[in-house]
Amino acid sequence: MIEEFFTAVQTEPPQLTLVDHACLALLLVGVIYGVMKAYQKQSCLFAFKGLQVIQLLTLYGWYIWTRTPISESLPLYHCRMAMFALLLMPDEWLYKEYFAGIGVFGSIVALLYPVFDPFPWFHVTIFSFICGHVALLGSSLIYLQRRKALHLTKRHIVEITVILNLGILLVDILTGGDYGFLRQPPLVGNHGLFLNYLIMTLVFIVALCSVFKGLKFWRTLEEQRWSERVDEELG
Known part of the structure; x- marks a missing residue:
């Protein structure tokens, strides 16, 4: 069992x-619901x-042990960058807000x-995939919910995404990797490296704008509920 968990012998992705x-899907809904209820608790943030930390140490320990090439082991997938950003960046940095949106x-x-x-x-990579994204989702939602105000604008999202994906594209060209899924984008298919870059960049821009619009709408609803509750108590 342990040998299978840490094996370096590739087979096929599980079906x-x-x-x-x-x-x-239930795990996803459970994390979102739980975080929205308990995001103010410090124990909730520490848990995620x-x-x-456990997920990243396990994955990169396995990468080092198996001598995985840099075409696969660099932390240049969007979610993996977000994992490090949520752990290491100061809360007041605008880039942390951006990566929380990616998260x-x-x-x-x-x-x-x-x-x-x-x-x-x-396998360890499957453990990392599931637990890593659960932890990232939880910590990202907690961080964004605790922010007094969201400062990231559409212009920020466009500029950061264009530059970030361009950097990933250059690394893919140099290493032969598929960071950012720019060689084999899921769902949309492969249309060549440069067109993939344009498609994925547009997808991220639209998705992140939608995420922050949704968060701001949720905050407005929460403020309205709070105002109505206060009016009822005073009235």
């Missing part, structure tokens, strides 16, 4: 059943951050449409 997809969008997509590495179930 998920309808029940497996339903379990991941602790899980993230919300990317984790939801990853858990609804998982793309596993070609290893048997239940």
Whole structure:
């Protein structure tokens, strides 16, 4: 069992059943619901951050042990960058707000449409994928909910995404990797490296704008509920 968990022998990605997809969807809903109820509790944040640290140490320990090439082992996937950003960046940095948005969008997509590495179930990479995105989603939502105000604008999102994806594109060209899924984008298919870059950049811009618009709408509803509750108590 332990040998299979840490094996470096590739096989095929596990084929998920309808029940497996339903379990991941329920896990996603449970995390979102739980965080929205308990985001002010410090123990909730520590739990997600602790899980993230364990996940990253386990994954990169395995990368080092198996001498995984840099075409696969660099932390240049969007969600993985967000994992490090949520752990290491100061809370007041605008870039942390950006990566928290990626953490919300990317984790939801990853858990609804998982793309596993070609290893048997239940491998360290699969553990990392599921637990890593759960931890990222939780810590991202907590961080964004605790922010007194959201300062990221559409212009910020466009500028950061264009530059970030351009950097990832250059790394993919130099290493032959598929960071940012720019070589084999999920769902939309492969249209060549440069067109993939344009498509994925547009997808991230639209998705992040939608995430922050949704968060701001939720905050407005919460403020209205709070105002109505106060009026009822005073009235």
